[in-house]
Amino acid sequence: MKVKNRKVKNLLEKYRQISLLGKTEAVLGWDLRVNLPKKGVEGRAAQIAHLTKIITEKWLDPEFKKLVEDTKLSGLKPEEKAILRNLRHAGKFYFKVPKEIIVEFSETTTRATVVWDEARKKDKFSEFLPHLKKLIKLNQIIAGHIGYRDNPYDALLDLYEPDLTAIECKKIFGKLQPELTKILKKIMKSKNYSEKSYLVEGELDYPKDAQEQLCFFVLRRMGYDLEAGRMDDISPSHPFTSELGRFDVRITNRYNVKDFREGLMVAMHEAGHGLYEQGVKEEYSATPLEGGVSLGIHESQSRFWENQVGRSFEFMKFITPIFQAFFPGQLSEVGAETLFSLFNQVRPSFIRTEADEVTYNLHIALRFELEEKMVNGKIKATDLPEIWRVKMKRYLGVTPKTDREGVLQDVHWSTAPMGYFPTYTLGNLYAAQFTREMQKELNLEDLAERGELGTILSWLRANIHQHGGLYRSDELIKKVTGKPLNPQHFLDYINKKYSKIYNLK
Numbered sequence: 423m424k425v426k427n428r429k430v431k432n433l434l435e436k437y438r439q440i441s442l443l444g445k446t447e448a449v450l451g452w453d454l455r456v457n458l459p460k461k462g463v464e465g466r467a468a469q470i471a472h473l474t475k476i477i478t479e480k481w482l483d484p485e486f487k488k489l490v491e492d493t494k495l496s497g498l499k500p501e502e503k504a505i506l507r508n509l510r511h512a513g514k515f516y517f518k519v520p521k522e523i524i525v526e527f528s529e530t531t532t533r534a535t536v537v538w539d540e541a542r543k544k545d546k547f548s549e550f551l552p553h554l555k556k557l558i559k560l561n562q563i564i565a566g567h568i569g570y571r572d573n574p575y576d577a578l579l580d581l582y583e584p585d586l587t588a589i590e591c592k593k594i595f596g597k598l599q600p601e602l603t604k605i606l607k608k609i610m611k612s613k614n615y616s617e618k619s620y621l622v623e624g625e626l627d628y629p630k631d632a633q634e635q636l637c638f639f640v641l642r643r644m645g646y647d648l649e650a651g652r653m654d655d656i657s658p659s660h661p662f663t664s665e666l667g668r669f670d671v672r673i674t675n676r677y678n679v680k681d682f683r684e685g686l687m688v689a690m691h692e693a694g695h696g697l698y699e700q701g702v703k704e705e706y707s708a709t710p711l712e713g714g715v716s717l718g719i720h721e722s723q724s725r726f727w728e729n730q731v732g733r734s735f736e737f738m739k740f741i742t743p744i745f746q747a748f749f750p751g752q753l754s755e756v757g758a759e760t761l762f763s764l765f766n767q768v769r770p771s772f773i774r775t776e777a778d779e780v781t782y783n784l785h786i787a788l789r790f791e792l793e794e795k796m797v798n799g800k801i802k803a804t805d806l807p808e809i810w811r812v813k814m815k816r817y818l819g820v821t822p823k824t825d826r827e828g829v830l831q832d833v834h835w836s837t838a839p840m841g842y843f844p845t846y847t848l849g850n851l852y853a854a855q856f857t858r859e860m861q862k863e864l865n866l867e868d869l870a871e872r873g874e875l876g877t878i879l880s881w882l883r884a885n886i887h888q889h890g891g892l893y894r895s896d897e898l899i900k901k902v903t904g905k906p907l908n909p910q911h912f913l914d915y916i917n918k919k920y921s922k923i924y925n926l927k
C-alpha cells in the first residue's frame with residue numbers, strides 16, 4: 423500500500439506496534455483456551471492484562487491520539503481515509519474508557535472465561551454468577567464512558583458493528599421473528615417432520631479421528647491454507663477462530679462421536695472466518711485495514727460456507743461418498759437425500775451453535791433481548807436462568823432442563839463486551855444477500871456438487887476478502903450487491919429452501 427500523506431505514514435508506523443502487540447495477546451488468548459494447564463490461569467490473566475495495559479498506553483500516546491483525532495481527511499486517498507476512519511472507530515474505546523477500566527475488564531474476562539468453562543461443564547451457574555455480575559457492571563461502566571444517545575447498549579453494539587443500534591436490531595428481529603416462527607410451526611406440522619434418526623441418535627459411533635480427517639479434507643477443498651493456519655480439537659468447549667495474522671489463522675473444532683454433523687459444520691463455519699482473514703491483501707497486514715470489516719460481515723463468511731454451501735443438496739451429493747469412505751460401517755447404505763434432510767433437520771433445540779437455519783435467529787433474538795435489558799439494568803444476573811427458560815419456551819417451545827443447555831452455553835459474556843450476538847443475525851442476512859449476487863455470476867449448485875469450492879472462494883476473495891477493512895459494512899454490501907442490507911433476502915432463501923424440504927404450502 424502506497425501511502426503518501428506524512429501524517430498517515432506516521433500513524434501506520436505507530437499502529438504497527440499496536441497490531442503486533444495485539445497479535446501477541448491473541449496468541450496468549452488462543453493458548454489459554456486450547457492448551458493452558460488449570461493452575462496457569464492466574465499467571466496468564468496477569469500476562470494478558472499487562473499486554474492490554476501496554477496496548478492501551480500505545481493508543482493513549484498523546485502524539486498518536488492527536489494524529490488520529492486531528493488529521494484532516496480532505497485530500498487523502500480512499501485507503502488513507504479508511505485507515506483514519508478505522509482508527510477513529512477503534513479509538514472510541516481506548517480514548518474514552520479509562521485505562522484502569524480496560525485493564526480491569528481484561529483481567530475479569532480472562533478469569534471469567536476459565537470459570538465459565540468449569541461452571542458449564544459442571545452445570546453450576548452459581549459459580550459463574552459473581553463473575554457475570556461484575557461483567558454486567560463493567561459493561562455499563564464502559565458504555566457510560568463511550569457515550570450514547572438514549573440506550574447504553576448502543577455504545578456496545580457499535581464496538582462490533584459500527585452505527586448499529588438497539589432500535590435497528592428491534593426492527594430486524596421484529597421482521598424475522600414472526601416469519602420464522604410461522605415457518606417453524608408449519609414445519610412441525612408437516613409430514614416430513616421427523617423427530618429422531620437412528621443415524622445420529624442411536625447406537626452408532628463416529629470416531630473423532632475419522633471426523634477430524636474428513637474435516638481436514640473439506641478444509642483443503644475450500645482452499646484453506648494449512649501452512650498459514652491450523653485446526654485444533656477443543657471438545658467439548660466452544661469453537662472459535664483466532665486471527666493471529668494473515669499467515670496464522672487458527673480454527674478450533676468440537677466433535678460429537680454420536681453425531682457426525684457437528685464437526686463438519688463447525689469446521690466449515692470457522693474456516694469461513696479463517697478464509698476471510700487469509701484472503702485480505704498482504705499489504706494491509708499490521709495496518710488498520712487488516713482483518714474483516716465488521717463482525718457482521720465476518721459472520722456472513724462463516725455462515726455462507728456452513729449453510730449456503732455446506733447444507734446445500736449439491737454439496738451433500740459431493741460429500742456423501744466421502745462420508746461413506748470414512749464411515750463405511752455406519753453410512754454405506756445412506757444416500758445424499760438422507761444426509762441432506764439430516765443436515766437440514768429443523769427442530770427447536772437448546773443449543774444455538776447446533777441450531778438449524780430456521781430457528782437460529784430466534785436464539786439470537788433471545789440473547790439480544792437479555793443483553794439489552796442487562797446493560798440497561800432491567801434484569802438481574804441472578805434471574806437470568808429463569809428468564810432464559812421462559813423465553814426459550816416462548817420463542818422455540820422448548821424448556822432447557824439444565825443451565826448448561828441454557829444460560830451457560832455461550833462463552834461470549836465472559837470474553838468481551840456485550841453486543842456481539844446481534845452480529846450473528848446480521849451475518850445470516852448478509853450471507854443471503856451476497857449469495858444472491860454470487861449466483862448471478864457463478865453456478866453455485868454445480869460447483870458445490872463437483873466439490874469445486876476453490877472457484878467459490880475466488881469470488882469471495884475478489885469481491886469481499888481482499889478489501890479487508892477498506893470499506894464500511896454498509897458500503898461493502900452496496901458495492902457488492904448494489905443495494906443496502908435487506909432482511910427479505912434471507913427470508914426468501916429460508917422460505918424457498920424449507921418449503922421444498924418439508925413440502926410446505
Ligand code: MG
Binds near residue numbers: 724
Ligand atoms: Mg462465527
